[in-house]
Amino acid sequence: MLIANPNATRGAYPEDLRALMNTQLADENRAWLSTWSHLSGSATPLWDMPGLARQLGVGQLLIKDESVRSDLGSFKALGAPIALLRLILRRFPEHDFEPRALLAGKHRDALADFSVISATDGNHGRALAAAAQSIGCRCVIVLHAHVSQEREQAIAAYGAVIVRIRGNYDDSVQEAAALAARNGWTVVSDTSYERYEEIPRDVMQGYGTIAAELIEAGGPFTHVLLQGGVGGLAAGVVSYFWERCGADRPTFIVVEPRQADCLYQSALAGHPTRASGSVDSVMAGLACGETSPLAWKFLAGGVDHFMTIEDEAAVSAMRQLAAGAAGDVPLVAGESAAAGLAGLAQLMASAPLAAQVGLDGNSRVVLLSTEGATAPDLYAELVGSTAEAVLQRQRAWLQAR
Incomplete structure (x- = not known):
């Protein structure tokens, strides 16, 4: 299903949005993370896929590969660490902490009693746990029933305390908020809700690095397709492009699972709302039932179209990328990717x-x-090949160029 957003605009980036997220803060975030041990020191690859472009009928198809951004395996490594850094700087101004020193663990003794908590479908929690481990504070992660044991183990490997609940992602968000209130912990979530916007704003602002690297790689681009979820990634990328490019920004299309269509439904309603389906999707990172109201402030005018896809289509695309379809470079792309x-x-x-x-x-x-x-086991099950086998084919492809 596809819907054109009647409120999309091509004007200059609005000043009220600039007050919330802007390229100056995004570039500052990028500088802070540049020395973090869990991040690559260079921009992620922007792969040219001429074979797929011919097959699909577009002039050029470029894929930005966030799988190699970090040993954490996803773009979430840009959001949670920045939110935690800015939270600590606000919470403890008397210490005059330096962000890079925080990430290097030089103030862990001062923060040993500070605790953060978050709900997650996997990648945000893993990034938050890794950042907390680097900084030296305590991290608690709430996982819902549909998060696999494989993803749980990946988060726990970074020292997080795991809390399991029944229900879905939205239930885990509520449980994280309740635990934080009872224990005096601080929620570091990538979705906003009433009276909770500052930290999700920082998470979204961290994703501006992706847009900055794309612009540096050489635009202009006519279209950018963005994953849905609660809307945080899309908001971070759209806001950066919108401020830099103004009326010349690309056409933005947001894609989400049919059964987790909260952004599509928000476009229909004209305001943030809930998904119409079960939410459970193989695209775990996009299996979100409720739009982030803060993210919607940016998507309402900055996204041109919203669309939904079936799980089977995502799995087919995973296999296509892994195989190096039409002679293109083989890529390891997870379910949401x-x-x-x-x-x-x-x-x-x-x-x-x-x-x-x-x-x-x-x-x-x-x-x-x-x-x-x-989730390597799930990836191998869905693709019919291990990630390492795909990477071996990628290395062979690069050597043969």
Whole structure:
């Protein structure tokens, strides 16, 4: 399903949004994280996929590979650490902490009694746990029933205390808030709710690095397809492009699972609302039932189209990327990472849909591969090949160039 956003605008970046998120803060975040041991020191690859571009019928297809951003395996490594850093700087101004020193663990003794908590589908919690371990504070992660044991173990490996509950992601968000209130802990969430916007804003602002690297790699791009979820990634990328490019910003299309369509439903309603389905999706990072009200402030005017896809389409896209379809470089892309390609394929398979979003043989399209095989066993089951085997094919492809 596809809907055009009637409130999308091509004007200059609004001043009220600039007061919340801006490129100056995004670039400062990027500088702070530049020395963190869990992050690569360089921009993530922007792979040119000429074979897929020909197959789909677009002029150029570029995929930004966030799987190699960090040993944490996903773009979330840009958000949670920044939110935790800025929280600590606000909470303890008397210490005059330096952000890079915090990430290097030079103030862990002063923060040993400070505790943060978050709900997660996997990647945000893993990034928060790693940041807390580096800084030296305590981290508690709430996991709902649909988060696999494999993802739980990956988070616990960074020293987090795990709390398991029944229910879905939204239930885990409520439980994290309740535990924080009872214990005096601080919630570091990537979704906002009433009277809770500052920390999610910092998380979203961290994702501006992705947009900054894309612009530096050489635009202009005509279309950028972004994963849905609660809207945080999309808001972080859209806001940066919108401020830098103004009326010349790319066309933004947000893709999410059919059964976790909170952003699609928000576009229909004209305000943040809930998903219409069960929320449970193989795209675990996008299995969110309720739109972040803060993220919606940026998406309401900055996103041109919202669309939904089936789980099977995402799995097919994962396999296509792993195989190095049409002679392109083989890529390890997790379940949520493949959503953009699945969405693009769905649009290009229908001439009316492609025309509606302005896609044709002259389009220069960017997709974000937001995660690697963050659940390796599930990845191998879905793709029919291990991540390491795909990486071996990638190395062979690069050597043969």
